[in-house]
Amino acid sequence: MRCPVCHSADLDVFFDAGVQPVFANVLYDTREEAVAAPKGRIRLGGCPVCGFVHNVDFDPNLVAYAPGYENSLHGSPTFNAFADELASGLVERHNLNGARAVEIGGGRAEFMGLLMEAGLSEGLVMDPSSPDDSLVNSANLRIERRLFGPEDAAAGEHPTRLLLSRHVLEHVEAPKDFVGLMTNAARQVDAGVYVEVPNGLWTLRDLGVWDVIYEHCSYFTPGALRALMAQAGAETQPREAYGGQFLSAETSKVGPEADFDPAQYSADPEEAGLRARFGETFASIETRWREHLASAAAEGRRLAIWGAGSKGTTFLNNLSAEDVILYAVDVNARKVGRYIPGTGHEIISPDALRDADLDEIVVMNPIYQAEIASMAKAAGSSAEVTVV
C-alpha cells in the first residue's frame, strides 16, 4: 500500500495486532452484545519516508460513526486542566474574541464550550456522531450532525478565525483529503487551523502499546503530521502535549498549496528502529502482564482496570483474564453500567469501589495515576493502585 500521506513509498508492515473490536469506544448495554461486538484485523504498516503509520487492513465499511460512540475525556481533572489551558491559548493566539470558530468533530461541544468561556464569540460544531443529548443549540453555539463542507467556514455572524479538529484525523482513511478540505476552507476566509491527534511517536517510543485500536486507522508522528499539513499549505512545527501523548499542528495563516518534496520532510531515522522493535516490545509487555495476572489469579486477588476507553479495551481484549480482572472503572457516568466490547467487562463508577472489594486497580493511562489513587481512596477502596 502506497503511503497515503507522502505517496513516495509503500508502507512496510511491522506489527500484527490480530483481530480486535472495531469500536474500542462504543459501549454496550448488555454483556452478550458486548461479547458479540464486531471485530476487524489490525496490521500496522509504516512509511519509510515520512514515518506515517496506518492499519493496512482497515475497512472503512466496518466503521460507521453513530451516536453511542463515547470517547469524551472531559470527566478527568487532569484532562480538564489541559483543555482549559488549550482553549485560552487558542482564543489568545487566534484573537477569537469577536470571532467564530468551526470544529470538525467535537461530540458534545465540550471543547467549543471551553473556547466560548475563554472569550470566543460564536462556535459551530459539525459532528455526524454527536450524541442526541448534546443538541442544545444557543444563538452563539450550534451543533450540526452532518459533515463539514467548505461553505460552513464562511457562514455565521462573526468572521471565522479558526477551523479546528481534535482527535478526528486518526480515524480518517484519507487524511490528505481531510486536511485539504480544512485548509482550503480556512484559506478562503483567512482563518487559522488547529489539528490535534494522538501522538503516534508516543505509541512507538513510550510503548503506548494499548493505544493501537481499530478506529485509529492512522498514527501520526511529528514528521508525518508536518508532511501532511505542509502539502495542504500549512507549514507547522507539530508540538507534543499532554505528557507527550498528543500532537498538535497549528497555524494562524494557511499559505498556498506547495509543491511537495518528500525529502524535506523525511522522518527521524530513529523511527524506523522503533517500528522494527515494536512487535517484540508489545510481546514482552503482554507476557509480563500475563504472568502478573496468572499469579494474581493463583492468589485469589480481585482486580479492576481504571479507564474504559481505548487503552482499557485493548488491554482487556489482549489479556482477557475474566477470572481475575472483574471490572473496568470509569469516571464518565455515561459509561457506567455498560460493557466493554469484546470481553464484556462491566463498567462501574468510582463510587462502586467501596463494595467491589478489590485488591488491585490497574490504571490504564499513567497520566491519571495520581488523581485515580486519590479518587479510589476517597471512594473507600484500599486496593493497591498500579500502572499499566
Ligand SMILES: [Zn+2]
Ligand atoms: Zn509517507
